[in-house]
Amino acid sequence: MDQPGLFDTLGLTEYEATALAALLRLGQTTAPNLAEATGIPKARIYDVLDSLADRGYLKVIPGRPKEYRPYDAETVLERAVENRRQELESFEQQIADERDAFLAEFGSADDEAAAPAAELFHVVDVGEPSESETRRLYHEATEEAYVLTKSFEYLDAVRPSLSSALDRGVRIRALFYHPDLLDDAEQRVQAEVVEQLRKQLSAVEFRFSTGRLPWRGTFVDPSMEYDDGEAIFLVEEPEVPDHMRQAALTENGSFVAGFKRYFEIVWDHESVASV
Template identity: 80%
Template sequence: MDDAGLFDTLDLTEYEATALAALLRLGRTTAPDLAEATGIPKARIYDVLGSLSDVGYLKVIPGRPKEYQPHDPETVLERARENKRQELETFERELDEARDSFLATFESAFEEQGDVRPAEELFHVVDVGDPSESETRRLYHEADRAAYVLTKSFEYLDAVSPSLAAALDRGVAVRALFYHPDLLDEGERRVQESVTERLREEFPAVEFRFSTGELPWRGTFVDPSTTYDDGEAIFLVEEPEVPDHMRQAALTANGSFVAGFKRYFELVWDHESVATS
């Protein structure tokens, strides 16, 4: 990974990331020397260093010329955390200030529409990838009782593992149905083997089995209810000829659909799956 990639989570521009990486390696230096070392245009270097100073990642040492001293890496990360905390506090304060006006403007008009929606609006879609993984994390965060996963190899475990761990800590029961390895190609089998080993070691509370037949859909659903008034799901139907990055996942909060998903899951779990691969 290049230097810029290491700073993605700090929301730095390419020049800012390059400058900070060089400062952390070189230590205290001047703007012209840093521009020379990094290739950042001299016309931009002062603005770049000013931005890094504003967010607390370096100190400006007065003099002729000025010098720039980076904070140590641990302090940089702590400053980044504090900056995000303050951003969140500001956002929440602005949201609270706008709340009464927003509700007064839109709430009554929205309620006048009634609760009935056409069938096609029971679902909405997001792209497969970061958007679908974000929605999956949300489901884990909001789950109260149970979460169910149907998957080939759970290859996105890294992306959802903190949310999964938090759900387990809250006492949410989690079950996963994998494709049997015989139904996967060699690459998928290797991924599945690694993931299931990780589940055994890091998430022993997760129950999982292996479906002996192909599944018509994959996804995650949470908190199904026998009264059909609760639960959410994100899923995609199997379309082997379409790459995942070109696909969309459907989301629904319709309790009847989610209850149906659970019924299907239980039938496969009880009658068409095995405990070991």
Template identity: 65%
Template structure:
């Protein structure tokens, strides 16, 4: 199996034997368990359990007979069933959490309160998460919670695909979105095509989003939502520029401190008004 094919099957949450059996069934079509075991090298003592697991997930069907035969579902049905399986698993987990809530709070609530009695309340300025899936998850949450305005500072918005549904939902809710890109002349050559494609996509698909390009280097990148000059509201996630640190080793800072968010917003506005140009000037 090619690395690409193996990677696709891994995304379905299959074991190694299950992925091997499903790949071979999709290649051979209808066959028996002994034939499949011989073709894949899966031990005969394990092959029936593997096939039963694939059948239980709805990825293959069993044809009665002597001997029984097994046939894969069409690839599009396999993907639809994988999605439905995951949805049902999540709903079951969510229900288990709700069933646990009362006893969990009764057990651990008093402990937490006793442990917190002697701690002087303080407001943390920010907390950090790793860059990648954790920071993208926080960014999606920020889009989802926004009520009025979102400001984005980015080099080329290369992570857009991971936040697109939340971004589009914010647009549909009437949230004002401004995106400040780094000027192409300040980008590394390999990033320029990525930015160009993204800007074109923004202009075609999201005309309500205002775009500009910073003519000076940007010390940080991130997203600011709902800032206010009375320092009462707002939330932001930022990543400072650290060229010497690999991206996978960086962390992003998250804050809902109203004063800090207002300062970030003021920085955005100053760059937007005095140190940036619109796409038409590129």
């Protein structure tokens, strides 16, 4: 009955993991049928299914008897990410509610003499760490997100958070390398990604730079008052494979504003809308 791997990461009980795995394989069914198929006690099956429905992993179909239909596997993963994001937001609100009392007792956030100087940059490895930071930027974006990329080959890794940003009304623009600047393999990846954007994420605006870009990355919510924004980027080093590289992160408002100025110049004067 044990369902290891990703089901553990989702924080499901053994019965919940077993029920969800069975539903994803079997499709729509009733609670008694699912209990019979999985060995989950009939006295527990309704509570298990209600818990999965509350998390957004399945839909309850009214009737006599009512039935349970799982969402597709991709939607389950997206809901899991969204659930975790909401948990984080709830935690952040709890911290905010206690902030004033905590600082009053243990020290002021305005005590600049005791505070260390903020670092201009810090780094993470390229791959899952950099993708995780990119997802965070999309989740935290409130107005704008900009992408500088060769082929956006990591789209699948950030798709749920990017989609969430679009749903919140965040404007997202992407500057791709022109295909003529890519090798054959990169051209194929880029063509597939562009097709996905056109069919599934049509709110994402994109163009193709006519020249090589000096860096790649994502930056969000730049302010021309230089007091807001965040970015993750890496300087182009064609001779160094990505898996041996690190990406830089910054919350320096002036730096992020500079990114925006550069992006808009290329977007307006050194890019084309289609290839």
